[in-house]
Amino acid sequence: MTLKPLNDLQIHAIDQAHIWHPYSSLSQPLPTYHVTSAHGIRLTLGDGRELIDGMSSWWCTIHGYNHPQLNAAVITQVEKMSHVMFGGIIHEPAAQLTQRLVDMTPEPLSKVFFSDSGSVSVEIAIKMALQFWQAKGRAEKNRLLSLRKGYHGDTFAAMSVCDPETGMHHLFNKVLQQQIFSESPRCRFGEDWQQDYLADFERQLSTHKDQVAAVILEPIVQGAGGMWFYSPDYLEGVRTLCDKHDVLLIADEIATGFGRTGKLFACEWAGISPDIMCVGKSLTGGYMSLAATLCNDKVAAGIGESEAGVFMHGPTFMANPLACAVATASIDLLLASDWQGNVARIEAQLAEQLAPCKTYDTVADVRVLGAIGVVEMKDFVDVAALQKRFVDAGVWIRPFAKMIYVMPAFNIEAADLSKLTAAIVAVLSC
Ligand SMILES: *Cc1c(COP(=O)(O)O)cnc(C)c1O
Numbered sequence: 001m002t003l004k005p006l007n008d009l010q011i012h013a014i015d016q017a018h019i020w021h022p023y024s025s026l027s028q029p030l031p032t033y034h035v036t037s038a039h040g041i042r043l044t045l046g047d048g049r050e051l052i053d054g055m056s057s058w059w060c061t062i063h064g065y066n067h068p069q070l071n072a073a074v075i076t077q078v079e080k081m082s083h084v085m086f087g088g089i090i091h092e093p094a095a096q097l098t099q100r101l102v103d104m105t106p107e108p109l110s111k112v113f114f115s116d117s118g119s120v121s122v123e124i125a126i127k128m129a130l131q132f133w134q135a136k137g138r139a140e141k142n143r144l145l146s147l148r149k150g151y152h153g154d155t156f157a158a159m160s161v162c163d164p165e166t167g168m169h170h171l172f173n174k175v176l177q178q179q180i181f182s183e184s185p186r187c188r189f190g191e192d193w194q195q196d197y198l199a200d201f202e203r204q205l206s207t208h209k210d211q212v213a214a215v216i217l218e219p220i221v222q223g224a225g226g227m228w229f230y231s232p233d234y235l236e237g238v239r240t241l242c243d244k245h246d247v248l249l250i251a252d253e254i255a256t257g258f259g260r261t262g263k264l265f266a267c268e269w270a271g272i273s274p275d276i277m278c279v280g281k282s283l284t285g286g287y288m289s290l291a292a293t294l295c296n297d298k299v300a301a302g303i304g305e306s307e308a309g310v311f312m313h314g315p316t317f318m319a320n321p322l323a324c325a326v327a328t329a330s331i332d333l334l335l336a337s338d339w340q341g342n343v344a345r346i347e348a349q350l351a352e353q354l355a356p357c358k359t360y361d362t363v364a365d366v367r368v369l370g371a372i373g374v375v376e377m378k379d380f381v382d383v384a385a386l387q388k389r390f391v392d393a394g395v396w397i398r399p400f401a402k403m404i405y406v407m408p409a410f411n412i413e414a415a416d417l418s419k420l421t422a423a424i425v426a427v428l429s430c
Contacts, residue, residue, distance in 0.1 A: 008034055008046040030384045033391060038065035041412050043396055051396040054406035054420045059223075059255045060286030063333055064409040070285050073329035077322050086114070086318040093324035100331045101292060104264055106273035109294040113311070114319040118254040118280035119153025121291035122216075124313055125250045125276045126157045129214035132248065132299050135306035141213045143177070145204055145247070149184035150217060151224035152252050161216050163225045166401070180208050184222065185230035189369055193233040201238060205245050214248035214276070219266035221369065223255040227376070227403050229369040235270035248299065254280040254291065258331070259339045259410065262347065262370035275299050285330030290323035334410075342410040346371040349414060350406070353421035360428055364402070374405040375424060386427065393423040404428070 006014070016029050024030065034046035041064045043051045056062060063070065077093060084091060098112045113128075115121050126144060133141040146152075146161040153159070159168050160176040163184075169176060182201040187193055205212065219235050222228040242249045251274035256266035260282070263269055267277070276299060280291030303311050350373035357375045358366045365376040381399045390397045397406060397420065406420050 011046070031388070040064040040066070041409050041416055045391075049391075049394070051391060051394055052416050052419050054395055054397040054408055056282075056407050056409050057286050059260065059281045059407055060284075062258060062260070062282045062410050063285050063330065064411055065286075067285065067333070069333055070287055070326055070329050073326045074287060074322060077325035081321050083317065083320050083322065085316075087314065091319075091321050091324075093321040093328065094319040096328045097319075097324040097331075100328060101279070101294060104331070104335075105277060105279075105294055106265060106267050108296045109273060109277055110297060111295050111300040113293045113295075113313070114324075115291050115293065115313075115315050116289050116317050116320075117153075118252075118278065118291050119155040119158045120315065121254065121278040121280055121293045122152045122158040122161075122250075122252060123155055124293040125216070125252075125278050125295075126161075126214070127313060128276055128293065128295055128299055128303060128311065129248050129250065131306045131308065131311065132302040133213050135302045135304075141211060141247075143179055143208065143211045143213065144250075145180045145182065145208065145212045145215045147184055147201075147217050147222070148181050149222045149226040149228055150252075151222070152216060152218075153254075166225060180204055180212065184226070184228060185234040187231035187234055188367075189220065189229035189231055191231065193231055197231070197234060198237040198241070201234075202241055205241055205247065209245040209247060212245075212247050214250045215242055216250040216252060218252045218254075219256060219274075220261055220269050221256050221266060221372065224400070227367075227372070227374045227405055229367055229372075232269040232271075235267070236272055239270065239272040239274075248275040250274060250276040250278070252278045254278050258282045258334060259343055260370055260372060260407065262340065262343050283330070284323055284327040285333070287326040287330070288320070288323040290320065290327055337410070339410050343371045345414070346408065346410070346412065346417060349417050350421065353418060354424065356425050357428055362428065371410060372405065372407045373421070374403060375428065377402045377404065389427045390423055393426060395420050395423040397423065 011034055015032055035043050036046055037044045041053050043053050101112055102110050113124055115124055130142055144161050149163050152161050160179050164181055182204045187197040251267050253265050257279040276295045278293050284290050347368055347370055351368040354366050354373050357363050362377055364378045367374050380402055383399055386399050
């Protein structure tokens with residue numbers, strides 16, 4: 001039984017006729033690029049061209065593609081057991097990964113719930129907070145306080161806490177839970193802190209504290225909602241206010257986790273620990289879909305005392321052994337590497353090489369934090385047109401809204417990173 005291969009034309013024909021891509025239309029499909037393989041930080045296209053990858057497949061592939069140690073972890077595990085249900089069963093891949101997550105995340109996070117994707121881990125975090133307050137006899141605490149420009153995923157509860165203007169609120173208004181929003185943190189990362197930066201947040205929290213189960217935010221880096229980097233003082237202040245007003249804090253570290261900002265977890269910038277934390281994206285080094293929601297003993301004990309007595313969630317592919325095995329290998333690879341040195345090197349190079357963009361009339365702002373470089377334009381960009389120009393320049397950079405940004409693998413070499421930044425500078429200069 002041999003598989004009859006499809007050629008480039010056939011693949012594009014099936015794609016155009018039948019397949020949805022993220023945020024795409026099937027009646028007016030935009031061009032897609034056929035990738036045949038990926039090694040290190042290079043994607044190979046169907047026509048043989050090689051592109052330097054600036055996106056890490058949306059924050060995920062922190063070690064690059066086709067890494068021998070990650071490949072070996074998958075192969076070893078697939079020969080033992082690809083999957084087994086998690087109801088009533090435990091396996092070594094889950095135990096290995098759990099121990100690492102508990103050890104590396106901020107104390108006192110110590111309980112782990114595995115799921116398949118970031119959005120679902122956010123649903124789980126919200127459900128944990130609601131069950132916690134039900135157990136305390138305070139079921140009226142059932143709303144979330146979130147930040148404008150936040151992004152937490154595309155499922156319903158996650159959508160309800162995304163930015164109410166750029167998110168999907170207007171489309172699904174009637175069915176979305178009504179949450180409370182505070183302004184996006186104004187204090188830029190690295191700039192002087194002023195106490196009134198927290199004023200709006202404090203007002204919203206103190207006004208609504210009796211209805212609010214938890215605050216949910218992306219620590220330090222607001223990702224898909226605006227690629228904005230804000231001051232650790234803000235995060236520290238939020239933690240203090242949550243304690244003062246008896247509200248839980250959920251940190252969505254799905255984009256920021258595992259070193260991207262220069263700390264293993266962005267919460268470390270403020271020296272705080274959330275009550276509940278979501279991780280995903282680079283958890284498996286970009287090999288498989290896996291996410292986890294961690295919580296502290298207080299939340300876990302509370303849920304145990306709730307009406308249900310148990311936490312009411314249980315995905316079919318919970319703690320998939322293949323995904324756990326490759327996640328463990330990815331974490332070990334990260335911790336054995338000089339990831340901090342690499343991220344600092346990428347940060348310095350991005351800052352220097354993207355700086356020329358600041359002088360362009362079309363550019364509103366240039367900012368860099370850790371291994372993330374952002375050029376914010378004054379106007380919305382034509383994604384398809386820019387994408388083509390980047391591909392023609394030999395790089396894979398996918399802009400969205402007003403943002404042109406890169407977040408390369410941590411092991412990218414200086415010369416390859418220069419090609420990414422040079423492509424941005426060149427494309428924006430004409
Ligand atoms: C990507 C992302 C999510 C959603 O994760 P999916 O795996 O796409 O469901 C949630 N929160 C943040 C901060 C993200 O960057």
